[in-house]
Amino acid sequence: MISRRYLVRRILLLVTVMWTAASINFFIPKLSPRDPIRERLMLAATQGGRNQTGLEAMVEAYNQQFGLDQPLWKQYLTAMLKVVRFDYGYSISQYPRTVNSIIKDALPWTLGLGLMSILIAFVIGTLLGALLGWPRCPRWLRIFVPASMLTSAVPAFVLGFLLIYLFAFQLKIFPLSGAYSRTATPEWSLEFALDIAKHAFLPACALVLFQLGGQALQMRSLMVMTVGEDYITFAEAKGLRPRRIFARYAVRNAMLPQVTGLVMSLGTFVFSTVLVETLFAYPGLGGLINGSIQVLDYNLLYGITMILVFAVCIATLIVDLIYPLLDPRIRYEKG
Structure with missing residues (x-):
């Protein structure tokens, strides 16, 4: 059971984390000596072959538009209010588009790729690790132990380079980049869905392989410790079927630290x-x-970072609240 007092404490902790992340996210870009408005206007004038007459007036006007002419404390308060309202204003690099509209277009792609990858890696890695840690595990499965060590030690972008070289350059099975073919028309059709899946296969594989190895090794170590517990020996002495001991006694008790490890790795996975x-x-x-980092688009960078921080915080809260479902011994209540 979850008490109201505990739920309030967790929500207050989430708000504190969000405020701290928002403050850090606000002040770090301000440390840069670059002026994004001036750089963008000078680049536009150079590319257009125009002179830079009136550049200072334009810079001042754009600074007023984006609130960059205000004192730092006023900019900070405005940024905090934007976090509360989930309204991050206009993008500096893609003006007059708003930050929310830009994020709205890009977020479904990241959610589809990231969520599917981490769920596939977690399910397969947990099952594989549980089998590897079980004494009756088939010997041929043990070849996945060194493979898991290798993939967990290699960064995801390095795995991505290897996959691109093998399947895109050499075998030419999958495309190099993008989310769908340039000649494809975005529409609700099976052909377009298959085109999206083909483009997402390699980046998804890089993320799954990176996460799967660590999940498998962690679950394997948890299973090895769980198998040595007295209740496992007692269950075997009672004559329970090995499949029941594996699923209901070993895997279920090893799942709680496994879920905790998944939550702790969310930040690394997002990166x-x-x-x-x-x-x-x-x-x-x-x-x-x-x-946004290259052009120092404060508003866009601020909005994206806060969305990612908010997603990780919400995921952590949800997993924390479902712990009692995984282990009935856990009670979030007084007494």
């Missing part, structure tokens, strides 16, 4: 997803983050 999306030119949040 890996961003790098893999950038590598494959996938139209998700990864490419937006890379572009």
